[in-house]
Amino acid sequence: MLEKFRLTPRQWKSVGKWTLYAALFLVVMMVQTVCLGNVRIFGTGLSLLPIVCCCVCLKEAPGNGGVFVLIASLVWCLSGADSGSLAILLWTSLSVLGAIVCQALLNNRFLSCALCSFITLLVSETVCFLSKFWFGGAQADQYLKKVLPGVLLSMLFYPILYGITRSISRIGGNYGTES
Amino acid sequence: MKKLFNTRVKVILVLALALAIITALAAALLPGTTPGQTVVQTLLAPLRSGFHSMTSLAERYYNYIFKYESLQAENEELTRKLNAMEEDVRSADALQRENERLRQLVDLTQDREDYLREDAYIVAWDSSNYKSAFTINKGSSSGLEEDMVAITEFGQVVGLITDVGPNWATVTTVLDSSLQISGSVASSGYTGIVQGAFATGQEGKMRMNYLPTVAVIRNNDQVVTTGSTIYPKGLIIGYIEDADFDKTGVAKYAILTPAANFDNLSQVFIITNYTVE
Numbered sequence: 001m002l003e004k005f006r007l008t009p010r011q012w013k014s015v016g017k018w019t020l021y022a023a024l025f026l027v028v029m030m031v032q033t034v035c036l037g038n039v040r041i042f043g044t045g046l047s048l049l050p051i052v053c054c055c056v057c058l059k060e061a062p063g064n065g066g067v068f069v070l071i072a073s074l075v076w077c078l079s080g081a082d083s084g085s086l087a088i089l090l091w092t093s094l095s096v097l098g099a100i101v102c103q104a105l106l107n108n109r110f111l112s113c114a115l116c117s118f119i120t121l122l123v124s125e126t127v128c129f130l131s132k133f134w135f136g137g138a139q140a141d142q143y144l145k146k147v148l149p150g151v152l153l154s155m156l157f158y159p160i161l162y163g164i165t166r167s168i169s170r171i172g173g174n175y176g177t178e179s
Numbered sequence: 180m181k182k183l184f185n186t187r188v189k190v191i192l193v194l195a196l197a198l199a200i201i202t203a204l205a206a207a208l209l210p211g212t213t214p215g216q217t218v219v220q221t222l223l224a225p226l227r228s229g230f231h232s233m234t235s236l237a238e239r240y241y242n243y244i245f246k247y248e249s250l251q252a253e254n255e256e257l258t259r260k261l262n263a264m265e266e267d268v269r270s271a272d273a274l275q276r277e278n279e280r281l282r283q284l285v286d287l288t289q290d291r292e293d294y295l296r297e298d299a300y301i302v303a304w305d306s307s308n309y310k311s312a313f314t315i316n317k318g319s320s321s322g323l324e325e326d327m328v329a330i331t332e333f334g335q336v337v338g339l340i341t342d343v344g345p346n347w348a349t350v351t352t353v354l355d356s357s358l359q360i361s362g363s364v365a366s367s368g369y370t371g372i373v374q375g376a377f378a379t380g381q382e383g384k385m386r387m388n389y390l391p392t393v394a395v396i397r398n399n400d401q402v403v404t405t406g407s408t409i410y411p412k413g414l415i416i417g418y419i420e421d422a423d424f425d426k427t428g429v430a431k432y433a434i435l436t437p438a439a440n441f442d443n444l445s446q447v448f449i450i451t452n453y454t455v456e
Contacts, residue, residue: 037304082307092195
């Protein structure tokens with residue numbers, strides 16, 4: 001009976017790959033909240049997790065990547081993060097839609113992934129800001145002072161995150177074209 | 180494109196929408212921490228503690244390597260200050276003995292509040308730009324509950340426990356706009372409501388509202404808690420930096436600098452119980 005549960009080498013590689021993606025997400029989450037949580041660069045905080053989600057979704061196709069982003073954003077929401085519910089909706093939908101557009105019209109290489117990550121980050125941060133602004137929790141000028149610098153600063157970490165995601169995605173063969 | 184937008188993708192998007200609505204409703208309607216939050220935060224707590232230890236160790240080595248000389252100079256300065264303070268303590272001891280004798284003479288009772296405190300370390304900060312909160316490494320298993328006050332070792336108010344789990348608790352700081360504290364100006368006794376000033380565009384500051392229009396407010400006046408079922412009396416909230424009339428013109432407001440230094444905060448003390456003698 002246990003024969004049914006025996007994994008092929010390819011399946012083992014797949015398990016390893018998704019474990020590494022999960023580990024990457026947790027490490028970035030710890031860096032963002034524990035190491036840099038109280039650090040404000042130019043008065044704003046970093047938001048690295050949407051970039052990780054977007055990179056994974058683009059590297060692993062909208063179907064598999066979308067499930068990962070959905071679970072990851074749910075964990076982020078349940079970790080007590082501010083605007084966590086919005087993150088579930090925005091990170092998942094934007095990453096999946098970005099992956100579909102890139103797969104159909106572009107590719108999943110560095111620049112396409114950067115464009116997709118930037119749009120995901122910018123839209124999710126803008127919607128979070130608007131939700132705060134709507135309920136009187138923020139002022140209009142804080143969009144230019146906090147949201148835009150935060151997005152641009154976070155994008156500085158994109159090459160590192162993309163590099164790690166790309167290395168992990170190569171385990172057990174690539175999805176899509178890398179040429 | 181249509182081929183890529185398959186059933187699986189549609190299911191993921193519908194699930195994302197459903198989960199977003201469920202978590203938002205749960206956070207709004209359920210009192211305290213949701214079961215999902217408790218499970219995830221309890222599992223994350225050891226990971227956060229581990230990363231916190233590694234970060235602290237790295238900081239210590241960095242400071243040792245790059246800040247040795249400045250630390251040496253600081254040490255000399257502190258030694259000089261300590262000597263001066265020891266002299267002050269000696270004279271204060273004499274004054275205290277005299278004070279006790281005089282108290283006994285006039286039979287005065289002491290109006291002093293005693294706190295039971297539980298120390299805790301900050302293991303993670305909320306990285307949001309709109310919220311000021313952090314997670315500590317102790318929770319209900321150490322006797323912590325919601326609405327307990329977090330202070331520094333110097334009795335400065337840091338915030339209030341808003342969520343608690345078995346081995347973690349979330350403290351919302353006084354800088355967050357959602358927290359309101361009844362405070363009074365120590366020198367003059369004017370009372371008002373203190374809350375975080377982020378929503379009014381002054382990040383890192385607090386705003387004391389509903390001060391009377393006749394109030395004479397001076398810069399650097401200390402603002403302390405007035406005392407309530409949650410906040411003990413006399414805890415230092417902050418210092419007045421500026422004051423003006425509010426929009427309505429029927430009250431004044433003051434901008435406060437928080438007494439606690441949030442940039443270097445790593446340890447807090449939770450008041451688990453307090454009594455007035």
